Amino acid sequence: xxxxxxxxxxxxxxxxxxxxxxxxxxxxxxxxxxxxxxxxxxxxxxxxxxxxxxxxxxxxxxxxxxxxxxxxxxxxxxxxxxxxxxxxxxxxxxxxxxxxxxxxxxxxxxxxxxxxxxxxxxxxxxxxxxxxxxxxxxxxxxxxxxxxxxxxxxxxxxxxxxxxxxxxxxxxxxxxxxxxxxxxxxxxxxxxxxxxxxxxxxxxxxxxxxxxxxxxxxxxxxxxxxxxxxxxxxxxxxxxxxxxxxxxxxxxxxxxxxxxx
Numbered sequence: 001x002x003x004x005x006x007x008x009x010x011x012x013x014x015x016x017x018x019x020x021x022x023x024x025x026x027x028x029x030x031x032x033x034x035x036x037x038x039x040x041x042x043x044x045x046x047x048x049x050x051x052x053x054x055x056x057x058x059x060x061x062x063x064x065x066x067x068x069x070x071x072x073x074x075x076x077x078x079x080x081x082x083x084x085x086x087x088x089x090x091x092x093x094x095x096x097x098x099x100x101x102x103x104x105x106x107x108x109x110x111x112x113x114x115x116x117x118x119x120x121x122x123x124x125x126x127x128x129x130x131x132x133x134x135x136x137x138x139x140x141x142x143x144x145x146x147x148x149x150x151x152x153x154x155x156x157x158x159x160x161x162x163x164x165x166x167x168x169x170x171x172x173x174x175x176x177x178x179x180x181x182x183x184x185x186x187x188x189x190x191x192x193x194x195x196x197x198x199x200x201x202x203x204x205x206x207x208x209x210x211x212x213x214x215x216x217x218x219x220x221x222x223x224x225x226x227x228x229x230x231x232x233x234x235x236x237x238x239x240x241x242x243x244x245x246x247x248x249x250x251x252x253x254x255x256x257x258x259x260x261x
Contacts, residue, residue: 004036004039004040005032005036006020006021006022006030006032006033006036007019007020007021007033007036007037007040008021008058009040011047011049011050013198014049014050014051014052014197014201015050015051015052015053015054015194015197015198015201016044016047016050016052016053016054017053017054017056017190018037018040018044018053018054018055018056019055019056019057019058020033020055020056020057020058020063020064021058022058023058023059023062025065025068026061026062026064026065026108027057027058027059027062027063027064027065027113028064028065028066028067028068028069028112029064029066029067029068029087029112029113029116030067030068030071031068031071031083031086034086034087034090035086037090037094038089038090038093041053041090041093041094041097042093044097044099045097045098045099050099051099051197051200051201051205052099052100052101052102052197052200052201053097053099053100053101053102054101054102054103054104054190054193054194054197055094055101055102055103055104055116055117055120056103056104056105056106056189056190056193057105057106057107057113059106059107060106060107060126060128060186061107061108062106062107062108062113063103063104063105063106063107063108063109063113063116063117063129064108064109064110064112064113064116064117065108065110065111065113066108066110066111066112066113066134067083067087067111067112067143067144069138080140080143083143084143084144087112087115087143087144087145088143088144088145091115091116091119091144091145092119092145094116094119094120095119095120095121095216096216098209098212098213099209100121100122100197100200100208100212101119101120101121101122102120102121102122102123102124102193102196102197103116103117103120103122103123103124104124104126104189104190104193105117105123105124105125105126105129105131105171105180105189106126106128106129106186106189107126107128107129107130108129108130109125109129109130109131109132110130110131110132110133110134110168111132111133111134111135111142111144111146112144114131114132114133114146114150115133115142115144115145115146115149116144117131118145118146118149118150118153118179119145119149121212122181122196123179123180123181124180124181124182124183124184124189124192124193124196125171125174125175125180125182125183125184125189126171126183126184126185126186126189127171127172127183127184127185127186128171128186129170129171129174129180129183130168130169130170130171131168131169131170131171131174131179131180132162132166132167132168132169133146133150133162133163133166134166134167134168135166136163136164136165136166137166141163142163146163147159147163150162150163150179152219153178153179154177154178154179155177155178158177171183202258203258204240204242204243204245204246204256204258204260205242205258205260206237206240206242206260206261207237207242207243207246210233210234210236210237213233214226214229214230214233217229218230240261241259241261242258242259242260242261245257245258245259246258
């Protein structure tokens with residue numbers, strides 16, 4: 001995929017790797033980069049060859065070091081609100097993409113970078129990764145969804161501590177509190193993430209998409225409404241070829257050949 005100044009992207013064997021590529025700025029998110037993410041994820045949504053998306057940062061030092069402070073330091077209140085709404089909309093698009101999105105966090109994931117990682121479904125971290133929401137040290141709160149996604153991932157108390165202090169934590173602590181799923185050696189990060197993507201790809205893709213939708217939907221409603229939604233999509237999957245193939249393969253003790261239909 002071409003035509004992007006701040007992003008690199010490639011698709012191989014069903015896996016799209018999206019790389020934030022502003023190394024001189026530690027991959028900080030300026031408005032141009034956020035607009036490019038918006039456009040690229042629209043393309044990925046329409047690309048049937050893509051089954052799983054991986055998001056990472058260029059270089060070994062930074063995933064995304066945050067939003068670009070030099071660009072937003074003189075924003076008015078209206079400009080600040082509009083900037084936040086833009087990034088929130090793009091991150092929600094990533095979160096609600098029908099395909100699984102995995103963050104391969106290779107370095108600093110601070111502010112908007114931590115928020116981008118949290119918008120992904122799964123987070124794999126390098127041992128060198130650092131996480132935090134340091135916005136209070138700039139006189140602002142997180143504006144790209146951090147106050148909402150962080151407590152949903154790590155709990156209210158831990159989230160408030162990180163948000164109120166702006167402290168940065170290492171990958172081991174991020175794993176301990178549930179912010180990341182796995183921590184690996186830096187040299188193993190992309191291979192580990194791709195291996196996970198491949199495992200997901202070989203499952204029934206309709207079922208994977210339905211799982212994602214049910215989790216996302218259920219977190220925003222009461223339990224009864226959530227399980228009612230689950231019952232509906234559970235039933236609908238029995239009308240798919242993937243369900244017939246998956247259960248036949250189980251009974252026949254062979255590997256399923258899912259087609260996504």
